[in-house]
Amino acid sequence: MLHLYSKAIIRNILVMAFFFVYFANTTFASDTLRLAYPKDTIDLGTMKQGTIKEYGFTLANHYQEKIKLFQIYPSCGCTITQAYPDSIDANSSIYVSFTFKSEGFEGLVIKNLTILTDKGAALVYYKANVKTRKKRKRNQSNKIR
Secondary structure, three states, X not given: OOOHHHHHHHHHHHHHHHHHHHOOOOOOOOOOOOEEOOOOOEEEEEEEOOOEEEEEEEEEEOOOOOEEEEXXXXXXXXXXXXXXXXXXXXXXXXXXXXXXXXXXXXXXXXXXXXXEEOOEEEEEEEEEEEEOOOOOOOOHHHOOO
């Protein structure tokens, strides 16, 4: 039986391969994709290990036609995207929200969301500085002397 993470990795690879073949004749360069999204890395700040941080950003369509949103998916299982519409009307925008779980991470964590549309793909990067939980020291006053 495959481990849960292995299944997720295989699924992501298959989805990416499908869209790579599908978009073979489409522009992948996000600089030419006429979507407005955060180009700089989103900074989620410092968080304690095991906590959850919610964040969101605006995704705007600068095309003169409706674009289809195939998928917005995170780079790993530590992030969950909230429900989003399957298209964005011409010259309109939507709000994309996601939740990052810091359990199991320590230090600087950099991840991304992949946005797949009928016009191409884009990556939105986000980072967090995860601090480990401090272990409590045992009370030393009960020591035998």
